[in-house]
Amino acid sequence: MSVEELIVEPAQKAAPRKSPWRKLLEDPQAVVTASLLLVIAILGILTPLLTQHGPNEASLDAINAPMGSPGYPLGGDQNGQDILTRLLHSINTSMISGLIGTSVALAIGVTFGLIGGYYGRKLQGATEWVFSLIMTFPGILLLIILMPLTKGDYRSTMLIYGVLLSPGIYRIVRNQVVGVKNELFVDAAKVSGLSDLRILARHVLFVVRGPIIIAAAFLGGSAIGLQSGLAFLGVGSNTIPSFGAMIADGFLNLYEEPTQFLWPSMLLGVITASMVLLGNALRDAFEGVRPKPVKRSVVKKQAAQTGAREATGPEVLLSVRDLAIAYRTPSGELKEVVKGVNLTLDGGHTLGLVGESGSGKTQTAFAILGVLPPEAVITRGSITLNGRELLGLSERELRDLRGRSIAYIPQEPMSNLDPSFSVGDQLIEGIRASAGMPAKEAKERVLALLKRVGIQDPQRTFNSYPHQISGGMAQRVLIAGAVASRPKLLIADEPTTALDVTVQAEILDLLRDLQAELNMAVLLVTHNFGVVADICDRIAVMQDGEIVESGKALDIFAAPDHPYTAMLLNSILDEYTVRSDAPMATHNTAGK
Amino acid sequence: MIPYILRRFGAGILLALLVTLITFTLLSFSFDAVVRARLGSATTPEAVAAMTATLGFDRPVLVQYFDWLGGVLRGDFGTSLFTSEPVGPAVASRLAVTLSVVLVALVITVIISVALGVVAATRGGVVDRLAQAASLFGYVVPGLLIAIVLVVVFAINLRLLPATGYTPFNVNPSKWAATITIPVIVLVIAGAANITAQVRGTMIDELRKDYVRTLRTRGISTRSIVLKHALRNAAGPALTVLSFEFITMLGGALIIEKVFALPGFGTFAFNSSLQGDITVIMGITLFSVLLVVSINLLVDLVNGWLNPKARIF
Numbered sequence: 001m002s003v004e005e006l007i008v009e010p011a012q013k014a015a016p017r018k019s020p021w022r023k024l025l026e027d028p029q030a031v032v033t034a035s036l037l038l039v040i041a042i043l044g045i046l047t048p049l050l051t052q053h054g055p056n057e058a059s060l061d062a063i064n065a066p067m068g069s070p071g072y073p074l075g076g077d078q079n080g081q082d083i084l085t086r087l088l089h090s091i092n093t094s095m096i097s098g099l100i101g102t103s104v105a106l107a108i109g110v111t112f113g114l115i116g117g118y119y120g121r122k123l124q125g126a127t128e129w130v131f132s133l134i135m136t137f138p139g140i141l142l143l144i145i146l147m148p149l150t151k152g153d154y155r156s157t158m159l160i161y162g163v164l165l166s167p168g169i170y171r172i173v174r175n176q177v178v179g180v181k182n183e184l185f186v187d188a189a190k191v192s193g194l195s196d197l198r199i200l201a202r203h204v205l206f207v208v209r210g211p212i213i214i215a216a217a218f219l220g221g222s223a224i225g226l227q228s229g230l231a232f233l234g235v236g237s238n239t240i241p242s243f244g245a246m247i248a249d250g251f252l253n254l255y256e257e258p259t260q261f262l263w264p265s266m267l268l269g270v271i272t273a274s275m276v277l278l279g280n281a282l283r284d285a286f287e288g289v290r291p292k293p294v295k296r297s298v299v300k301k302q303a304a305q306t307g308a309r310e311a312t313g314p315e316v317l318l319s320v321r322d323l324a325i326a327y328r329t330p331s332g333e334l335k336e337v338v339k340g341v342n343l344t345l346d347g348g349h350t351l352g353l354v355g356e357s358g359s360g361k362t363q364t365a366f367a368i369l370g371v372l373p374p375e376a377v378i379t380r381g382s383i384t385l386n387g388r389e390l391l392g393l394s395e396r397e398l399r400d401l402r403g404r405s406i407a408y409i410p411q412e413p414m415s416n417l418d419p420s421f422s423v424g425d426q427l428i429e430g431i432r433a434s435a436g437m438p439a440k441e442a443k444e445r446v447l448a449l450l451k452r453v454g455i456q457d458p459q460r461t462f463n464s465y466p467h468q469i470s471g472g473m474a475q476r477v478l479i480a481g482a483v484a485s486r487p488k489l490l491i492a493d494e495p496t497t498a499l500d501v502t503v504q505a506e507i508l509d510l511l512r513d514l515q516a517e518l519n520m521a522v523l524l525v526t527h528n529f530g531v532v533a534d535i536c537d538r539i540a541v542m543q544d545g546e547i548v549e550s551g552k553a554l555d556i557f558a559a560p561d562h563p564y565t566a567m568l569l570n571s572i573l574d575e576y577t578v579r580s581d582a583p584m585a586t587h588n589t590a591g592k
Numbered sequence: 593m594i595p596y597i598l599r600r601f602g603a604g605i606l607l608a609l610l611v612t613l614i615t616f617t618l619l620s621f622s623f624d625a626v627v628r629a630r631l632g633s634a635t636t637p638e639a640v641a642a643m644t645a646t647l648g649f650d651r652p653v654l655v656q657y658f659d660w661l662g663g664v665l666r667g668d669f670g671t672s673l674f675t676s677e678p679v680g681p682a683v684a685s686r687l688a689v690t691l692s693v694v695l696v697a698l699v700i701t702v703i704i705s706v707a708l709g710v711v712a713a714t715r716g717g718v719v720d721r722l723a724q725a726a727s728l729f730g731y732v733v734p735g736l737l738i739a740i741v742l743v744v745v746f747a748i749n750l751r752l753l754p755a756t757g758y759t760p761f762n763v764n765p766s767k768w769a770a771t772i773t774i775p776v777i778v779l780v781i782a783g784a785a786n787i788t789a790q791v792r793g794t795m796i797d798e799l800r801k802d803y804v805r806t807l808r809t810r811g812i813s814t815r816s817i818v819l820k821h822a823l824r825n826a827a828g829p830a831l832t833v834l835s836f837e838f839i840t841m842l843g844g845a846l847i848i849e850k851v852f853a854l855p856g857f858g859t860f861a862f863n864s865s866l867q868g869d870i871t872v873i874m875g876i877t878l879f880s881v882l883l884v885v886s887i888n889l890l891v892d893l894v895n896g897w898l899n900p901k902a903r904i905f
Contacts, residue, residue, distance in 0.1 A: 133607065135836070140843035141858070141880055145615060145873050147865040148622035225734050229847045232736055233862060244736070251740060265737050273732040280728070371805045395814060403811030415802040420824045420900060430810035465900040481810060 020210065023285040030281035033274040040271060044091030053082040055089040055241045064257050077246070077260050078253050087263055089241035093231075094224045094271060097158045101223025102216050104162020109169025110212065114205075116170065117177025124174075131167040139164040140226065144235075152236040154227055161226060165219050172215055176208040210286030214279055221275030228268055243268040316387075317521045318345040318368065318489055323381035325363050325372065334377060338363050339545040341381075343523075345538075347488065350515065350522040352532035352553065354568065355542035361525045362411075364542075365491050368523070369408055370398040385489065403434025407487035409511075411494040413474035417466035424462035427481050434485040449480040453510060472503035479510065486518050493525045508534050529569055533557065541565045600892065604885030608878060609661075615877045616657045619870055623649040626868035630673070647673070660874060669878075670871035672864070679875035683860070687879060689758055690849070690857035693772050694841045697779035702834065704784045706823075709791025709830075713799065714818055723788060730785025735844055739778045739851045746774060756853035775848045782844060783837050790833045794826035801825075828898050835891040839884060 024030045043050070052071055062069070062076030069075060074083040116127035142164065143150075143157055150156040230236065231244025238245060243264045250261030320343040326334035338360040345351045353361045366372045368383055370390065383390040385405060390398070410416040418426055427446040428439065437445070443462075450458035453476040461469060461477065469477070475495065482490060492511065496504040512535050515522050524536060532539055532553060540550035541562065549562040560566040627643045628635065644650050648659070663670055669679035712723035747755035753774055759767035798804065799822050807817050846858030853859075857876070864872035 133610075138839045138843040138880060138884065140846050141861060141876075144846065144858070144861050144865045145877055146618060148625065148868045148870075148873075149618050225736075228734065229736055233847060233850050247736065247740070254744065261740075265740075269733060269737060272734055276728070276732045366805075369809050371808050373800075399808075399811050399813065401811075402809050406809070408806065408809035410802060410806050412802060416806040418803045418807065418821050418825070420898065421821070422900075426807070429812055429816065430807070433813065433816075434811035467901050478806065481806075485811075 020285040024281065027281050027285060029277055030285065033278040033281065036270060036274045037278065040091055040267070041095055043088060044095055047085075047088040047092060051082065051085040051088060053085045055081075055085055056239050057081065057085075064253070064260075067259060074263060075257070075259065077249055078257075079249075083246075083260065083263060086241040086246060087267060090243045090246060090264060091267070091271075093154065093240060093242045094227060094268070097154055097227035098220035098224045098275075100155060100158035101162045101165060101226075102219045104159055105165035105169050105219050106212065106216060108163060108166040110173050110205075110208075112166075113170045113173025113208075114177055117174035127170070127174075131170045134164060135167040140229070143226075143230065147235060154231070154236050154240060154242070157230065157235070158223060158227060161223060165222065168219070169212065169215055172211045173208050176211060210282075214282045214286060217275055217279030217282055221272045221279070224268075224275065225272050315346045316344055317347040317385065318343065318523065319382075319384045320344075320364070320368065321382045321384075323364065323367060323383060324379045325360070325367055326377045326379045327375055328377070334379065336379065337545050338367070341542070341545070341547055343540055343547070343550075345489070345521050345523055347521050348515075348519045349538065350524060350536045352536035352539045353523060353525045353542060354527065354529060354532055354539055356527055356568070359542040360545040361542050362493055365408075365493050365523065365525050369402070369406060369491060370395075371408075399433075403430060403485045403487065405487055406489045406491065407482040407485070409475075409478055409482045409490065409492040409495045412498050413471050413478055414466065416478055417474055419466050421465075422462070423464050423466065423469065423477050427462075427477070427484065430481050431484045445484065446480070449484055450477070453477075453480045453514075454506070455480075472499055472507070475499060475503070475507055476510070479507070479514070483514055483518060483520070487520060489523065490515070490520045491523045491525070494527070495524070496531060497526070497528070504531075511535065527568075529557075541568065597889070597893070600889050601885075604882070604889060607885060608881040611881045612661075612874060612878050613657055616660070616874060617653055619873065620649075620653045620656075622868060623647075623870070626673070626870060629868055660871075664878065669875045672872050673869045674867055679871050682872070683857070683875045683879050686855060686857045686860040687883075688760075689855055690842065690845050692761060692768075693775050693848070693854070693856070694779065694838070694845055696772060697776045697783060697841060698834075698838055700776065700780050701783035701787055701837070704780065705787035705791050706830075708784070708788045710795055710818065710823065712788070712792045713795035720792075723792065727785045727788045727792075730781045731789075735778055735782050736847055736851070738781055739774070739848055742774045742777060743851065758852075758854045758856075771852075771854075775845075775852050775854065778848055779841050779844060783841060786837055787830065787834060791826065791830050794829050795822055798822040798826045824898065828895050831891055831895055831898070835887055838887055842880070842883070 024034075058080040059076070060080055062072055062082065063080040064078055065072045065076035065080075067073070067075045072082050072084070074087070077083055077086070112127050112131070116124045139161065143160060146160060150160065228242060228244035228247070231240075231242040232248045233244075234248065236242070236245075246264035247261060247268070250257070250264060254261050320341055323338060323341045324336050325338040326336045329335050341360070341364055343351065343353070343364070353364065355361045363372065363376070367376075367378060368385075368390070370393070372378070378391060381391070385401065390401070393401075417423065421429075424443070424446055427449070428442045431437065431442045431445055432439070435442075447458045447462060450461055455461050455473060455476055461473065466474060475498075479495075482492075490511075495511065496507050499507060508531060511522065514520070515535075522535070524531065526532060536553045538551065539553050539556050540547050541556070541564065542548070543564045549556065549560065549565045556565060557569070560569055623644070624640075627640055627647065627649065631639055631643055641650075648656060651659075660670065667680070669683070671678050672682065708723045708726075712720040743755050746752045753770050754767075758771050761768040795818075799818070804817055804822060807821060808814075842857075845856060846862065848854070849856040849859045850862070857880075861873070861876045864876065
């Protein structure tokens, strides 16, 4: 993902960040489920005050007593025990189960997660092995197998279950610790002489708390569910009231007295559901709302009226008029990141779109290609290619243009190749999609292209997977993919930024040669004025979503109008001369 | 590839040895209780000692373990302490019942989850919310309750399906299908809830990746991008979760078997455990470890094939 895509960030940061606890208080799902659980837990704790009977006290009169009988508000079960009393005691059984299971899992998982994540590789290998061993074993089966040992007592069963749950916590903590460990502040803490223990306790635990709290809610629910499942099966003493046992009893008596089944099922359902829903709410509060689906669609265009269209001459290939792109802030209003951009590019020419990270240049490029992220809203403007309006076209119509009329070279070579398919497969698919030729012909074309972009052993690269080739080679592959169907317009988004200095000049040369060969127009998006100087006819300088200056490259180099341009020129020219001296020299000697 | 499989298989055997040894050691604490259970409450210390000696419980635990292991290597898993039934065939026949339910459930789970997860990840809107709600429902409602409600509605009230019992496939396929329908539905609800969420999440992650945008800019169809490229990359993580789900289902089958009175692995394990039938418990432990080991090996191989970086052949 390029830097530009993150421009929404500042807008989000502008609003003061709410603490997760505050967000929780404002989330009805969290408030309702947490209050339900709290009320149920309090009912459980107050059991001795609320009941007139002992949990196992049976009376012949109360057998299958209907609801509302004196002294038996919810009736009696088939053993003549008070259902309300047993329900309340079952709350305690399940809460204790949840507590034991969760605390054992947390204690073991957190301890070993901290140790495994913080200390060296050897120790981590050992803990890793043990935990993956625990993880591979079917938990309930193990609990059943060990019944002769636990004698079915739900507390010892939950102790073992806690151990079985610990790998989940271990993974969470270890991953977070490994992440945090590499962050600067731990280094700083080390330098300042804090002991390992204090570093772990202070910094790491603080960062890890969110995921752990979330996991705890799910673990609690899972432990309670398992305990009632086992009790339903008949594990454990029948003198211990539990939802599972009550459900089993009620199941046998379902037709005569359906409520005997209903009450424990409902209460158990409410408890586990609240745990899971609370867990989800906690996750939203601590980790932000989870990603929404990628809706592949036409760019949403609000207020479709375009500004007065300027007369475009026949030589104009690409015309961008008053283009504005906005993102919705968390509070719901639209925040513009591109604010009325105008660009004109003639066929066969090169336009440099220059600006710092976050100036909106990549967003503009994506808008032309029709591949803005789904959250983006084009609020106004027009983009025409050969006089044809692109905004508002369907994905299918755009697909016909892509590859053949417009093509794209990305910034980051590695992440832009599909890791699961060989280089050849990916290129062939692109060619066949845009040019529609038989597979054999497409293969020959791809091999020829790979050779053309300067790859020494095309057949080998063709068969390689992306992880088997270097960054420079990957960028050549992407260039081959972009020019495969002889596009009229090539959009190159920082095509050299991610590459070694030595490779940068070669890639620029390749682009220039290909442009001449195919008579393409090139929109070169870059922050580097040096690159612009190399191949651009015209320049548009972008700052904060607006074009602040545009004109012929030579004119702007000679006399920048806008102070921002002058600033960019000054700072970047120095960098460029330093960076490109060597490669230019090697290129000249090697090339001739 | 062959050396890799052999190595993984060796590691699996080692794991099986370790787990059975630990189980045996833990069970050895209850040998005394087992003996007393067999003799009943009215017994003499002499009788206890005699029985202990007959069962061989008086020997050191390790000796007993290796004795058992030796038998296993000769294909002799021992006989049940209570019914004298040979353990090997007994476990295998019960496992067949459970596996037939779990495997059918697993296949249906995969089909539903992939379809629902992909649609939810790409369409968004109402479909996505419905998929998420369904997924949450399966997560939130205990399987036990779902099982009971389905039995009451379909088997007892509507009399569409048998409430309990099991007919083997080779005896009568249509009756087999009828007997496993409700158990399969229960397992699928819980399984699909989990896997759908997983597929949806990884698909959303994949569809936001750079390579997807680049493929789009080459004019490749949305269908190919979603179903070929993104799904292929999402398959690895989903498969790993699926293997955990399989193990969970094996455990979950236990409760299902009880509700539907299926003569499966779980019921067998449960009853033997309740009686303290050590040889049967050991046989069950060994079979389940080997099952888990094979599943993990299978997942590793498929993952290796899916992910070129991990490819080992």
